Ligand SMILES: Nc1nc2c(c(=O)[nH]1)N(C=O)[C@@H](CNc1ccc(C(=O)N[C@@H](CCC(=O)O)C(=O)O)cc1)CN2
């Protein structure tokens with residue numbers, strides 16, 4: 001059954017001036033919009049040149065009209081598209097006319113939400129639509145297209161199908177008491193469970209890469225005053241975003257910059273140098289440094305190559321959370337003559353000022369955050385998906401541990417399947433749908 005409570009309209013093209021602007025209308029009252037606006041029937045899926053008419057019969061604009069009868073449309077409902085001249089005033093006049101003819105303003109993501117509710121897209125695909133639009137790099141856009149095309153959803157369905165097969169075996173043992181654990185052994189239920197777990201681990205791996213592409217990482221630059229944090233920030237950003245002087249304590253507040261490395265968005269945060277100080281402003285800056293450290297995925301501890309790791313640096317290291325990955329960056333090698341590049345696993349030599357060793361640093365940074373490099377298999381993913389996979393893995397682990405207790409085994413397998421189904425949205429609360437689609441742009 002089609003989900004068509006009413007008719008929605010929005011400007012689908014970006015706000016502002018453009019060569020052509022598109023208005024999209026979807027829902028049950030498309031015919032009255034067509035007759036009011038165009039005054040003649042439209043052949044389905046055919047480009048018509050038309051005059052778009054105001055209430056008094058005057059022309060608002062001339063353009064192209066496209067009519068997609070349900071169910072063969074983006075939303076699965078009747079859809080009308082108007083391609084007019086892309087000026088904001090004309091577009092708003094056209095939109096107002098559609099509202100006059102019975103449509104209402106669409107909410108953010110409402111077209112895609114309807115496509116989901118009408119079964120045109122599953123939830124992972126609908127999320128991919130937003131991710132294509134929001135992509136900040138070609139790599140992110142490519143993997144979002146892959147998810148829209150169903151690459152992620154197919155992986156999930158393969159896993160769910162295998163789980164359903166296994167559950168049928170297990171539930172047969174529950175339903176027929178004469179079938180027991182020997183029956184499960186004969187059917188290699190445990191082998192099947194392990195195969196599913198291994199496959200799920202691979203999907204987790206790919207989804208983790210997809211989440212990195214979409215959300216990136218927070219990298220914080222820390223260290224004593226004057227070691228070159230701001231210089232490194234500027235070198236990584238490729239422009240002067242942070243102030244560099246030879247005065248210790250120059251950076252007072254955190255400075256943030258978004259850069260792309262190999263398609264991965266990295267949120268780089270330059271911080272106030274860490275030292276004991278009586279300066280009120282600097283003190284607040286140092287508090288902010290520690291707050292940034294709390295939220296970071298990776299810390300680059302900047303060090304002066306001439307000094308090495310000092311006692312003060314040891315104190316900084318000791319204060320870092322255990323869970324935080326740390327890369328020690330020995331800067332200013334132009335003053336020591338040290339060789340650029342990797343020293344040890346978590347140590348590297350650079351000169352921020354001379355731009356030496358930066359390629360090696362970027363490479364190491366990506367490795368440290370777990371980026372394995374772009375390949376054809378990477379589909380876009382988000383934390384919501386990873387959380388669902390994690391829960392499914394926990395249930396499979398419990399299922400394995402409780403293999404001999406068939407009732408628990410059956411229940412854990414059921415819960416694992418339920419969690420995977422949340423990715424594609426087989427069972428999803430209205431609240432979650434609200435959260436997901438409200439983050440879309442209007443007209444999508
Ligand atoms: N003009 C226009 N361009 C657009 C969109 C749109 O809505 N309108 N899209 C919006 O995101 C994207 C394309 N996505 C679309 C997805 C499905 C259908 C569609 O009509 N599907 C029908 C028919 C399929 C077919 O003929 O093969 C269907 O699924 O039944 C249209 C656009 C990008 N470009």
Ligand SMILES: Nc1nc2c(ncn2[C@@H]2O[C@H](COP(=O)(O)OP(=O)(O)OP(=O)(O)O)[C@@H](O)[C@H]2O)c(=O)[nH]1
Nearest residue numbers: 226227228229230231249250251273332351352353
């Ligand atoms: N020779 C040399 N000087 C550098 C290098 N990197 C930074 N410097 C100099 O060191 C001084 C301090 O650099 P900043 O980047 O401001 O250092 P910071 O760590 O941000 O300093 P605070 O703001 O005090 O925390 C400046 O004079 C820089 O030009 C380097 O690789 N080689």
Ligand SMILES: [K+]
Nearest residue numbers: 226245247250
């Ligand atoms: K400085």
